[in-house]
Amino acid sequence: MRKIIIAGNWKLNKTPREAAVLVEELKREVLDIESVDIVVCPPFTALDEVSDIVLDTNIFLGAQNVYWQDNGAFTGEVSAPMLKDLGVKYVIIGHSERRQYFGETDETVNKRLRAALTHGLTPLVCIGENLAEREANKTFDVIRQQCQGSFANLTDQEMQKIVLAYEPVWAIGTGKTATPAQAQEVHAFIRQLLGKLFNSQTAQWVRIQYGGSVTPENIAALIAQPDIDGALVGGASLKAPSFAAIVKAAKK
Numbered sequence: 467m468r469k470i471i472i473a474g475n476w477k478l479n480k481t482p483r484e485a486a487v488l489v490e491e492l493k494r495e496v497l498d499i500e501s502v503d504i505v506v507c508p509p510f511t512a513l514d515e516v517s518d519i520v521l522d523t524n525i526f527l528g529a530q531n532v533y534w535q536d537n538g539a540f541t542g543e544v545s546a547p548m549l550k551d552l553g554v555k556y557v558i559i560g561h562s563e564r565r566q567y568f569g570e571t572d573e574t575v576n577k578r579l580r581a582a583l584t585h586g587l588t589p590l591v592c593i594g595e596n597l598a599e600r601e602a603n604k605t606f607d608v609i610r611q612q613c614q615g616s617f618a619n620l621t622d623q624e625m626q627k628i629v630l631a632y633e634p635v636w637a638i639g640t641g642k643t644a645t646p647a648q649a650q651e652v653h654a655f656i657r658q659l660l661g662k663l664f665n666s667q668t669a670q671w672v673r674i675q676y677g678g679s680v681t682p683e684n685i686a687a688l689i690a691q692p693d694i695d696g697a698l699v700g701g702a703s704l705k706a707p708s709f710a711a712i713v714k715a716a717k718k
């Protein structure tokens with residue numbers, strides 16, 4: 467059985483003080499939930515503050531990116547050992563916004579996830595097609611290419627430590643959620659593809675989150691699909707009541 471995982475991607479939002487208020491409230495709202503892995507991914511500047519608050523709770527700390535070198539002359543970057551030291555357990559890698567605005571490629575995703583795995587961080591790797599690709603019937607080609615590139619040269623054991631997030635770009639921040647059937651179709655394709663790139667046990671083991679306009683209202687129908695194992699939530703993770711409602715509704 468794959469355990470449900472709900473992660474909040476706060477993107478470029480919340481000062482350390484605002485983050486503390488949000489996560490204090492969230493902590494109270496999800497106190498008794500053990501059947502779901504709950505992750506919050508604040509910006510780097512709020513990680514330290516949030517880390518103290520979630521210590522010894524059922525909320526895990528995640529970062530939104532990681533560089534592949536441990537240290538050195540790489541101005542502006544943050545490394546896996548730095549994140550580990552702050553109590554970070556998960557790291558989002560290859561989000562479509564990073565691909566779109568910051569030159570992220572499948573190759574750099576591969577480097578980042580290697581660094582994360584080396585240091586015992588769990589990568590949340592994002593993949594997904596944009597609107598033009600979907601309309602041109604290229605969704606499966608795009609997904610195949612992203613998986614082949616991002617997961618190149620990984621062993622089955624390494625792949626089993628990764629969480630995937632299928633985030634159709636056209637559904638992110640648009641209020642246009644993929645229908646449960648649309649999402650399930652791609653999730654099933656991803657799992658089948660993993661079965662070809664890796665062994666069948668790995669394909670069954672890996673958790674695949676859906677992301678893109680997830681709300682307390684639509685999460686139940688998404689999570690009811692056999693290959694949807696959680697959600698990566700943007701906008702609705704910025705308020706404790708809505709994120710907590712998503713976590714509660716995701717308990718299968």
Ligand code: 13P
Pocket residue numbers: 475561633637638639640641677678679680698699700701702
């Ligand atoms: P929204 O939930 O705001 O659409 O964002 C999704 C997302 O990009 C999560 O990583």
